[in-house]
Amino acid sequence: MNDISLSAITGFDSGPTVQLKELESDHIKFSLSNVDLSVANGIRRAMIADVPTMAIDLVEIETNTTVLTDEFIAHRLGLIPLTSTDVDKNFAYTRECNCTDYCNLCSVELNLNVKCTEDRTMEVTSRELISQNDNIVPVTIDDQDPGILIAKMRKGQELKLKCIAKKGTGKEHAKWSPVCGVGFDYDPYNKLRHTTYWIEDDEKTEWPLSENAKEEQPPIEGEPFDYNAVPNKFYYKFETTGSMEAKDVVLSSLNILQAKFDELRNELKREQNMNQYN
Amino acid sequence: MNAPDRFELFVLGEGQKKLTITPDTKLPNAATFTIQKEDHTVGNMLRMQLLKNKKVLFAGYKVPHPLEHCIILKIQTTPDTTPEAMLMEAFDELIKEFSTIRNKFEVIFFFFFFFFFFFFSINIFFFYIFNLE
Ligand SMILES: [Zn+2]
Numbered sequence: 001m002n003d004i005s006l007s008a009i010t011g012f013d014s015g016p017t018v019q020l021k022e023l024e025s026d027h028i029k030f031s032l033s034n035v036d037l038s039v040a041n042g043i044r045r046a047m048i049a050d051v052p053t054m055a056i057d058l059v060e061i062e063t064n065t066t067v068l069t070d071e072f073i074a075h076r077l078g079l080i081p082l083t084s085t086d087v088d089k090n091f092a093y094t095r096e097c098n099c100t101d102y103c104n105l106c107s108v109e110l111n112l113n114v115k116c117t118e119d120r121t122m123e124v125t126s127r128e129l130i131s132q133n134d135n136i137v138p139v140t141i142d143d144q145d146p147g148i149l150i151a152k153m154r155k156g157q158e159l160k161l162k163c164i165a166k167k168g169t170g171k172e173h174a175k176w177s178p179v180c181g182v183g184f185d186y187d188p189y190n191k192l193r194h195t196t197y198w199i200e201d202d203e204k205t206e207w208p209l210s211e212n213a214k215e216e217q218p219p220i221e222g223e224p225f226d227y228n229a230v231p232n233k234f235y236y237k238f239e240t241t242g243s244m245e246a247k248d249v250v251l252s253s254l255n256i257l258q259a260k261f262d263e264l265r266n267e268l269k270r271e272q273n274m275n276q277y278n
Numbered sequence: 279m280n281a282p283d284r285f286e287l288f289v290l291g292e293g294q295k296k297l298t299i300t301p302d303t304k305l306p307n308a309a310t311f312t313i314q315k316e317d318h319t320v321g322n323m324l325r326m327q328l329l330k331n332k333k334v335l336f337a338g339y340k341v342p343h344p345l346e347h348c349i350i351l352k353i354q355t356t357p358d359t360t361p362e363a364m365l366m367e368a369f370d371e372l373i374k375e376f377s378t379i380r381n382k383f384e385v386i387f388f389f390f391f392f393f394f395f396f397f398f399s400i401n402i403f404f405f406y407i408f409n410l411e
Contacts, residue, residue: 015375015378016375016378016379016382017382018379018382018383018386020386020387020390023387023390032379035375035379036323036326036327036330037326038322038323038325038326038327039323039326039372039375041322042319042320042322042323043379045318045319046319049319050319095285095289169288171287171288172284172285172287172288173284247383247387250383251380251383251384251387254376254379254380254383255380257319257372257376258373258376258377258380260316260319260320261320261369261372261373261376262373263296264296264297264313264316264320264369265366265369265370265373267295267296267297268297268299268362268365268366268369269366271295271297271298271299271362272362275299
């Protein structure tokens with residue numbers, strides 16, 4: 001009802017159309033119409049796997065007397081989302097950087113140094129990670145947010161380590177993905193028969209309609225199957241890990257896809273020119 | 279221990295070319311394009327964009343093996359054009375499409391908070407009018 005579409009603002013409607021239904025910093029819901037399924041799916045794939053963020057990639061453990069092993073803690077640290085706004089512009093990939101190992105242009109150092117001195121269980125959380133860069137810090141929702149649990153310690157145990165966060169994409173490791181999966185839906189009535197429902201007895205009771213069904217025409221009883229029909233409207237809904245704003249994830253994925261085709265276009269041009277001289 | 283490096287997924291190897299064209303030896307107006315370090319994201323979009331073109335007789339792609347990070351795209355066209363030209367057109371169309379989608383998102387994000395309550399009231403207004411008719 002109260003969603004806005006661009007055609008409503010500008011008064012004309014041609015080509016791809018976006019309808020925005022919900023938008024918060026870490027959550028978005030929208031639909032995209034008049035695009036091909038491959039393009040819609042490409043955007044989904046790019047948001048998951050191609051949008052760069054920062055995540056802890058190297059951990060040097062100095063002291064670890066907790067019950068958890070070094071590699072276990074290193075893995076947990078890697079999965080902590082770090083605020084990554086504008087990482088695309090502000091950081092280089094370490095593999096493309098001029099430095100030999102890592103430097104300020106391609107990485108951020110975070111330190112953790114905690115020791116339990118009291119006679120009760122102590123919780124080490126992402127809040128104890130001290131970042132050298134104020135822009136790249138562990139994600140917290142507000143001041144009340146206790147942070148993400150890394151380990152629990154008893155009296156006398158200690159954890160001291162140095163982390164190096166690097167820029168990367170979800171294609172390399174899911175810890176770099178800015179989203180918690182992307183909800184993607186089309187053809188809620190399954191008119192196109194792209195799916196076959198597995199059923200016990202009755203399809204209607206066992207497979208309730210998705211909430212997107214109210215935006216589409218229900219199928220007419222006895223209507224012949226239209227084998228030429230193609231999906232046209234795609235429903236997206238996702239939450240971010242907190243590392244980026246939801247709207248930035250969308251915009252970034254579109255930039256990345258465009259850049260991919262730009263690069264390929266240039267390569268094809270070069271290839272054609274070379275063949276002409278041969 | 280013998281696992282391949284993760285960056286092999288997206289970093290071009292030494293001396294590797296992003297795109298290679300192999301003209302078909304048996305079919306006229308046909309060619310195979312090998313695109314390194316790309317996957318279904320790009321492959322499927324290219325295939326569908328090419329198939330929309332009336333001059334393209336055949337367009338198909340495959341990822342040959344999960345450990346070979348490339349796509350193989352085959353195109354056959356009508357005699358009045360070449361697979362290269364059609365692929366170039368597909369690139370142009372897709373670049374244009376993504377720039378349109380991005381512009382639409384940018385406008386919609388810009389106006390979102392400003393228009394949210396405004397449109398909510400408009401909707402109620404129209405609902406009222408249509409109910410009167
Ligand atoms: Zn560096």
